[in-house]
Amino acid sequence: MFSLAPFCEEPKKKAVKKLGFLRSLAFAVCLIQNLSAEVTSLDRPSPAWLRDAVIYQVYPQSFCDTDGDGIGDLRGVIAKLDYIKSLGCTAIWLNPVFDSPFGDAGYDVRDYKKIAPRYGTNEDARRLFEAAHQRGLRVIFDLVAGHTSVQNPWFMESAKSESNVYSGFYLWVPPSEPGSVAHEGSRPENFIKNFFDFQPALYYGYAKPVASNPWERSPNDPQSLAVREAMRDVMKYWLDLGCDGFRVDMASSLIKGSDRDGGAALRELWSDYHGWLNRNYPEAVLISEWSNPAEAIPAGFDIDFLIHFNEPPYQHLLDPWIGKDTDPNPFFDRDGHGDIREFLDGYLKLYQATRQLGYIAMPTGNHDFSRPRFHGRDENDLKVIYTLLFTMPGVPFIYYGDEIGMRYFPDWPKKEGAMWRGGCRTPMQWDGSPGAGFSTAPVTNYYLPLDPDPHRPNVASQEGEPDSLLNFVRRLIALRHANPSLDNLGGFEPLYAEQNKFPFVYRRTGGPQDFIICVNPTGTAQTCEVKALRGAHPVLTNGATREGSKLTMPPVSYAVFDCSPELNLSASIHKSP
């Protein structure tokens, strides 16, 4: 699911522009102070495994089909666990796999405790947990906590005029209320939806209920608490079967009228769940789709995605539409109109506010917006992008197929409510065969059409190429795992980040070796002076050089330097052509 706009909508751009211009450079410079110190431990309980976590997102219907129906399934995920492990990933997150009419690709849940038959059975889920754990991998499910399908039995009972245990599970209002939705039940009121008309919002309560609106009730009302407990029961069911935590869809939507109390009731709700998890399932992770870490992480989430809506830093890195009018283009753009400060100033504020409590995640992509392989970018551009994404603090996420450079298609079939999103949900490209190894079904029966390019990237061919994008991603993740400075809590310090200038250079600190990372996404050579580079040695680069403290970077280039005083060169030197 998603909250506001994709990487391509007008209202968001205006908000982004306003925020960008209001940001103060001086303020950001102040924030940089003290950020280079690593965080040795978080200020509250958090799963220890997150410190070194790298998470792979599986879009289940498009990943691997084992029974020939053209739709991926849980047995397909099990079959590919060794591949996911080979990337250096430590966990997987699956988009919803619950029983659903699939009006919104599974974000319309009919039964929270049943695996959708097209994906398999609950026993297949148990086998997936077990097979993953045998390999040291964790499995995170997608908790669609804010709404259900109109076909969910909770809703069908709630829509009856006779009072029953589910009567208060949804937000029922007079039919005259703007935006309310009619239904087929006997109840005379309308319901409030979260997105599509078939997605009624679960009713966890209103912040500061207004007496003149009799349908508004407190989050502490027994009916609100009954919904809270029902969702806790869903979590408990899957955790007891072996699940390792949840990514929560539209996590900020649960309390209605949340702006009235500054988010206090929403924080109370998620802090309640987080505390319960810590006491009963201390290794379970809670991840939010919120895109405002400064709100989500203090509220109780271990990780918040910084993505395509709300807070804009991530959009300034990758969003190919961000600069079409008056704003700069994204930083990762060959034409060099991007501005790293548009990313960095916002990022530093969020990082400073949350680094003692949890983790920011900036994924390679996801199921709601364009993949990085778009906007004319090729594998060389992606190597520069990934050099940054896999060496920043926080938890890295790989969206399936981004590790081989799968493409985004803006005009793809709008399958199951996909809208613009079908083009980032195409079948995984496992090999060079006509069906790309995704399924034995005729390609015309695939969930969505394959990338039609006969030379589309695939796993099998990249496995055998030492300098393929796939092996580059493995190398970056291995470097991250091997060095505490590069892990998810290591220190972060910008060294060269000038407005409208390139490259971007920063240092990671906190382990035995410091690292300096340099990225030049532009189509022209760039140079800069970085004192800290003096004496540093390149660990990973496609041509950047250093003389004294002068860095010279060819077009579209990356470099990771080891700047520790004592250096063991034997283990880690690699230069790509």
Ligand SMILES: [Ca+2]
């Ligand atoms: Ca299948």
